[in-house]
Amino acid sequence: xxxxxxxxxLRRRAWALSxxxxxxxxxxxxxxxxxxxxxxxxxxxxxxxxTLANSPELHEFxxxxxxxxxxxxxxxxxxxxxxxxxxxxxxxxGDVSGIKESEVTLTLSSIIEMGDKLNSRKAFSEAKxxxxxxxxxxxxxxxxxxxxxxxxxxxxxxxLIDAQKEAExxxxxxxxxxxxxxxxxxxxxxxxKRAEAALAKVRLDxxxxxxxxxxxxxxxxIMWGEQYPTFSEVDGDLFALQKSPSxxxxxxxxxxxxxxxxYTEESRLQASQVRLTQAANQADLSWTAGIRRxxxxxxxxxxxxxxxxxxxxxxxxxxxxxxxAIQGQLAQQKESAKQTLYHQLNMALMVRNNAxxxxxxxxxxxxxxxxxxxxxxxxxxxxxxxxxxxxVSTRQELLDAKQALIQSAKQAHQRxxxxxxxxxxxxxxxxxxxLSSNAQ
Numbered sequence: 001x002x003x004x005x006x007x008x009x010l011r012r013r014a015w016a017l018s019x020x021x022x023x024x025x026x027x028x029x030x031x032x033x034x035x036x037x038x039x040x041x042x043x044x045x046x047x048x049x050x051t052l053a054n055s056p057e058l059h060e061f062x063x064x065x066x067x068x069x070x071x072x073x074x075x076x077x078x079x080x081x082x083x084x085x086x087x088x089x090x091x092x093x094g095d096v097s098g099i100k101e102s103e104v105t106l107t108l109s110s111i112i113e114m115g116d117k118l119n120s121r122k123a124f125s126e127a128k129x130x131x132x133x134x135x136x137x138x139x140x141x142x143x144x145x146x147x148x149x150x151x152x153x154x155x156x157x158x159x160l161i162d163a164q165k166e167a168e169x170x171x172x173x174x175x176x177x178x179x180x181x182x183x184x185x186x187x188x189x190x191x192x193k194r195a196e197a198a199l200a201k202v203r204l205d206x207x208x209x210x211x212x213x214x215x216x217x218x219x220x221x222i223m224w225g226e227q228y229p230t231f232s233e234v235d236g237d238l239f240a241l242q243k244s245p246s247x248x249x250x251x252x253x254x255x256x257x258x259x260x261x262x263y264t265e266e267s268r269l270q271a272s273q274v275r276l277t278q279a280a281n282q283a284d285l286s287w288t289a290g291i292r293r294x295x296x297x298x299x300x301x302x303x304x305x306x307x308x309x310x311x312x313x314x315x316x317x318x319x320x321x322x323x324x325a326i327q328g329q330l331a332q333q334k335e336s337a338k339q340t341l342y343h344q345l346n347m348a349l350m351v352r353n354n355a356x357x358x359x360x361x362x363x364x365x366x367x368x369x370x371x372x373x374x375x376x377x378x379x380x381x382x383x384x385x386x387x388x389x390x391x392v393s394t395r396q397e398l399l400d401a402k403q404a405l406i407q408s409a410k411q412a413h414q415r416x417x418x419x420x421x422x423x424x425x426x427x428x429x430x431x432x433x434x435l436s437s438n439a440q
Contacts, residue, residue, distance in 0.1 A: 042220075042231040044151050050224035051147045058143060061136040068129045075121035079111040084290070105303060107290030115282030124276050127269040134265040137258035137424070143223075145421035149414055150220040154234045156410035157213040163402040164206045170374075170395055171195075171202040177381070178388060191388040198392060238409045239363075244353050250345050253423040259341060263334035270327045277320045283309045345422050352415035358408035362401055370398040 052058065084107040178195040181187035221229035254260070288305040377394045380386040420426065 040231045041233045041235050042151075043235045044148065047147055047151055047220065047223070047234075048144060050226075051143060052140070054224040055143050056225075057139055058136065061132060061139070064132050065129060068125060068132060071128065072122060072125040075125045076118070078118060079113060079284075082109045083107070084109060084288075089296075103292055103294050103296075105290055105292040107288050107303070109286065109288040112285040112287060114284055115279035117276075117279045117284075120272070120276040120279040124269070124272040127265070127272040131262070131265045131269050134258060134262045138262055141258055141421050141424055145417050147220070147223045148417045150216065150223060151234055151236075152238075152410060152413045152417070154213065154216045154220055155236050155238050155413075156406055157209065157216055158233065159238045159406045159409075160403065161206065161209045161213060163399065163406065164202065164209050166402075167395070167399045168199070168202045168206055171199040174391060174395065175199045177378075181382075181384075186384060187388065194388065194392075238406065238413070239359070241356060241359060241409060241412050244349060244356065247346060247349055250349060250419060250423060251342060253425040254338070254341055254345060257341065257422065257424040259422065259424065260334065260338060263330065263337055267327065267330045267334065270323065270330050274320070274323045274327055277316065277323045281316050281320065341422055345419065348415045348418040348422070352412050352419070355408045355412035355415065359405060359412060362405040362408065367398070367401050367405065370394070370401055374398050 084105075086105040086107070088103040088105070175192075175195040175198070178187060178192050182189055182192040217229050217232070217234075218227075220234075221227070221231075286307045288303070290303050292301050292303050294301065374391075374394050377386055377391050381388065381391045
């Protein structure tokens with residue numbers, strides 16, 4: 001299979017746009033290249049776009065924001081006005097029998113909020129909205145990382161199938177060569193049988209790898225809700241790998257990561273909660289005003305009243321101390337999360353660098369001499385100087401090295417995705433920052 005080297009550039013472009021609108025506008029050149037792809041080939045750009053458009057995990061936040069909008073409307077309401085009616089001195093005995101001495105009072109009452117409670121409530125609800133936005137950015141990073149990992153799984157499986165098809169071709173050639181020597185009496189018949197079994201085994205490996213690839217394609221398509229994929233290949237070059245950024249550059253990018261922004265927004269939310277609790281320390285003023293009809297003297301009078309609870313500040317002290325403690329707890333949680341992210345970045349970078357080291361060694365120092373060795377052993381076998389076992393073992397060593405190369409390249413790409421997910425920054429940008437820092 002011929003791969004088009006787009007995986008790295010597409011992934012960088014997809015991450016660079018934004019965590020919320022990664023592929024809002026398509027790049028003209030990328031679109032032209034996509035149009036030239038074989039029918040049934042999926043690009044990473046298209047996979048990400050479909051996932052962002054159809055992921056239930058992300059659409060959930062739309063309804064959460066609508067719920068918060070309802071909270072904001074409720075928090076913006078002023079205290080309600082209450083209408084009341086009261087009748088006194090009626091249906092009694094003696095002078096107050098019937099309703100001739102009754103007193104009817106109509107009242108209007110409400111509360112005057114003290115301590116700017118209305119604005120504090122609105123600020124608290126709005127802070128909840130920003131927390132949800134921060135959570136959505138983190139979830140978007142997770143979704144993008146997952147769809148990219150599954151894409152890489154398919155890409156690596158395609159490379160593995162290519163390697164196994166090449167092994168099948170070598171096994172078939174081996175079988176033909178052994179059969180020819182066996183017919184000429186130069187090799188024992190059992191070697192031909194072993195070569196026949198080896199060819200069947202390699203064919204089985206190819207079929208199993210193709211079925212695995214289809215399962216991986218299904219898993220990728222499920223990311224955007226497609227149960228019956230309309231593509232059979234993915235586009236990209238598994239072995240197009242860039243140099244890793246420095247650890248210091250990654251640590252610097254981590255400070256702006258959405259993974260830490262969540263804790264920042266939660267701290268702001270908690271600060272709003274503290275201010276709301278502080279506002280509750282100031283007692284509200286309840287007022288009543290109305291008009292009273294006194295039937296006994298056939299007169300009308302106005303009535304009014306105010307009330308305020310006593311010692312309200314002391315009653316709310318425990319709640320205030322609780323909210324301040326939660327505020328301090330969130331600050332410590334952010335520091336703990338930062339340390340965890342530093343550790344995860346360090347380990348991801350270490351694994352990626354080791355994978356890159358393996359890729360370079362396999363491509364430059366291991367696979368080329370194994371190819372040469374296979375050619376030499378093959379010629380020696382044909383000339384009758386080496387046994388069939390030497391030929392087969394050398395061929396297997398070459399296949400194992402190719403499979404190790406594929407796994408190492410896959411691991412390097414997967415750890416790149418992890419790093420992008422942790423920092424929230426495109427891998428290329430992180431590297432550029434490192435170069436810029438070194439230049440200074």
